[in-house]
Amino acid sequence: MSIVIQVGLVGFGLSGRYFHTPFLSVNPRFRLKKIASSRPEAVHAFDAAIEWVATAEELFADPTIDLVFICTPNETHVDYARQALEHKKHVVIEKPFALSEQEAHQLLELARKQERVVTAYQNRRWDSDFLTIKRLLAEGALGNLVEFESRYDRYSPVNLRAQSWKEQAGAGRGNLYNLGPHLLDQVLHLFGTPDTVEATIRIIRPDSRINDYFDIKLGYSDKAARLKSSLLVYHNQLRYSLHGTGGSFIKNGLDAQEERLRLDQLPNDKATWGTEPDDRWGMLYRDGRTELIPSEQGNYMPFYDNLYEAIVNGAEPAINSTDIWQLARIIDLAVLSSELKQTMPF
CATH class of the missing domain: 3.30.360.10 (Dihydrodipicolinate Reductase; domain 2)
Incomplete structure (x- = not known):
């Protein structure tokens, strides 16, 4: 039986609602379990089976979540990604991955130390x-x-x-x-x-x-x-x-x-x-x-199929660390x- 990755989503605006959620919901290798958002009604309207929480911190604290997507305003990406990595989550960050080359390096290094996949969404x-x-x-x-x-x-x-x-x-x-x-x-x-x-x-x-x-x-x-x-x-x-x-x-x-x-x-x-x-x-x-x-x-x-392979089987992420730091630079x-x-x- 294949592994199903349990997913948490932080933010349910354009990116979370219309880009990630549809693909995650039809890919059997992922289960979108929980969404942190200020709009619970929008979450439940999409799928009443998805759990809603009010804050990202509540989502990060859930030990059953394997993978977190950061779909929040740009200036919050690095802080949320850092928290998720510190909770031993794999992380996908909406663009921009970080607001500087230095911040990008810091996140990539933290992911390496935590032995977790971190990548950027470049659809x-x-x-x-x-x-x-x-x-x-x-x-x-x-x-x-x-x-x-x-x-x-x-x-x-x-x-x-x-x-x-x-x-x-x-x-x-x-x-x-x-x-x-x-x-x-x-x-x-x-x-x-x-x-x-x-x-x-x-x-x-x-x-x-x-x-x-x-x-x-x-x-x-x-x-x-x-x-x-x-x-x-x-x-x-x-x-x-x-x-x-x-x-x-x-x-x-x-x-x-x-x-x-x-x-x-x-x-x-x-x-x-x-x-x-x-x-x-x-x-x-x-x-x-x-x-x-x-x-x-x-x-x-x-993108999602490669992400699964990177997390479960150790494949190279399609958007790798070199891609990420070069773009930030x-x-x-x-x-x-x-x-x-x-x-x-x-």
Whole structure:
């Protein structure tokens, strides 16, 4: 009989409710036992069998919980993760993993001492568009890649009556810590450590209390990678543009999984889950012709399957310690680059 991992979730907002809970609930190797949240009614509405507690500390004290997901405001991630590790729990931390390279190192070292798995949630590695790009690059469809640009824009004017913590000033707040980790992790996964980091981080929306725009350039010896995000782009369709010695690939639109999760659809239909509408498929330009490229099928479930293997069988986590500290370091360097208006060596 296979081991079933007992799971506790801290926080039941967008991340906990619509990203983790659906995948955990349909994966038989996990049992979502307990959720710490300020919204017991939302927990019980999803599944009355899930236990609710008011505080993270109550959840950490439960000796039957094997694994904890931290899905709380950014500035609480490190403290909650530290407490969970001290209680001998395995831990998954929503992005950002930590607010600095130093904090990331401290958590990774604590996990090593406690002999527990700690990893970051980087679901965008399993987006349909990113999987398509990985396939095209592996096939050499663009020749030698020389330029990679990734954008993740939204149109979110400031609503002064809104109470979301994401719009409030504070440590770890802002678009760099919210959407930045997605884009940075993808580039690191594709190309590894950059030589240089250059960034512009700004506030561009009227009345904004947080940085809501970034433009990060990562320098490699044979290519340039540019990552941009703005919360004031009305026509926010462009996602990727890649250019190589043998062609270009342009991709619009976002992976469809989040849309379906927000509609309370569960990811249990393997045949259709993560299938992207054909009006979002990318265009490949080469050899004097244009070709519509069907997108790969996206699916975030491999993250959880790998997590199980890491905890139960000692497999390498898909998002490993090197991935985590490199991303934290790049964010630190991006902030410094923007402040000093300098290109920083990695």
